[in-house]
Amino acid sequence: MAVERGFPGRQRGHPVKVPSTGRKGARYRRSLMEKLAIVRESMAPGASAAAVARRHQVSANVLYYWRKVYRELLDADLAAVRHKGDTADLELQVRNLERLLGQRTLEVALLRERLGLKPMEGTDE
Numbered sequence: 001m002a003v004e005r006g007f008p009g010r011q012r013g014h015p016v017k018v019p020s021t022g023r024k025g026a027r028y029r030r031s032l033m034e035k036l037a038i039v040r041e042s043m044a045p046g047a048s049a050a051a052v053a054r055r056h057q058v059s060a061n062v063l064y065y066w067r068k069v070y071r072e073l074l075d076a077d078l079a080a081v082r083h084k085g086d087t088a089d090l091e092l093q094v095r096n097l098e099r100l101l102g103q104r105t106l107e108v109a110l111l112r113e114r115l116g117l118k119p120m121e122g123t124d125e
Contacts, residue, residue: 028057032096036089038063039070 030038042052042063053063073092112119 030058032093035066036070036092039066040089042067043070 038052038056038058041047042049049063049067050060053060056063074088109119
């Protein structure tokens with residue numbers, strides 16, 4: 001009997017599931033802004049990370065991971081920024097978007113090369 005690898009129930013073209021009050025374990029992909037808002041809420045003075053995780057229907061382990069990544073990014077990338085707030089969040093988002101744009105630009109260039117198309121105007125190729 002063949003074992004199918006990959007993510008069960010996740011096929012191309014199917015929409016991402018939204019959290020509901022229904023069955024436990026339903027998956028939902030959160031945007032970067034949603035994650036940042038949840039992390040910042042959990043890091044507020046007096047806030048309980050477990051309570052914030054329950055309120056947003058996120059596993060506490062996932063929230064702790066997001067918090068760890070957030071702290072590492074702020075420490076590594078934004079060491080020069082002394083105020084942590086909206087500006088730091090926006091700079092973090094810009095940095096992530098620039099990285100994604102670079103990846104997509106490279107993918108497009110490689111696909112154009114593979115298909116034998118001319119490079120796009122205004123590129124270094």
